Amino acid sequence: MFIAHLPAGYLLGCTFRSCQAKLVMFAALLGSVFPDFDLLYFYLVDGRQHHHHTYWTHFPLLWVSLSVLAGIWVLCRRYSSVAWATLAFSLSGVLHLVLDSFVGDIPWFAPFSLKLYAMYHIPSVYKPWWLNFILNWSFLLELAIIACAVIVYRLRRYRRRES
Numbered sequence: 001m002f003i004a005h006l007p008a009g010y011l012l013g014c015t016f017r018s019c020q021a022k023l024v025m026f027a028a029l030l031g032s033v034f035p036d037f038d039l040l041y042f043y044l045v046d047g048r049q050h051h052h053h054t055y056w057t058h059f060p061l062l063w064v065s066l067s068v069l070a071g072i073w074v075l076c077r078r079y080s081s082v083a084w085a086t087l088a089f090s091l092s093g094v095l096h097l098v099l100d101s102f103v104g105d106i107p108w109f110a111p112f113s114l115k116l117y118a119m120y121h122i123p124s125v126y127k128p129w130w131l132n133f134i135l136n137w138s139f140l141l142e143l144a145i146i147a148c149a150v151i152v153y154r155l156r157r158y159r160r161r162e163s
């Protein structure tokens with residue numbers, strides 16, 4: 001997934017009701033793109049030798065475990081905005097990996113196995129490589145997520161003005 005992670009994180013952040021709504025939304029947005037911060041390591045340190053989805057930042061076990069721990073924290077400290085923000089951050093990371101799994105490879109059983117799984121493989125037809133993703137039907141999913149996020153954003157803004 002290329003451009004829909006942040007809008008997807010926004011949609012996830014909208015599902016939370018919290019007294020610290022801005023903090024929780026910020027955490028959801030940060031979590032939605034955090035796994036791809038490994039691209040800095042990929043380009044600056046690793047010299048593009050390994051697929052960045054094989055780094056620990058794209059290990060589902062990490063994000064699911066963090067989500068479970070944050071969920072327990074929320075259950076114990078229901079009024080802790082930091083607990084809610086941590087839950088939003090970690091669930092957004094899980095969502096990132098689910099969305100990456102549509103056309104990108106994710107090691108769902110890492111660190112036990114680095115075998116990569118994808119729901120759909122995009123054929124390599126065009127150059128540069130990213131054109132294959134943008135000109136594939138699967139890109140419509142990204143556009144649909146972005147459209148949903150824009151609609152929800154405008155609705156929330158409209159309701160805020162009305163109240």
Ligand SMILES: [Zn+2]
Pocket residue numbers: 035036058096100
């Ligand atoms: Zn990613």
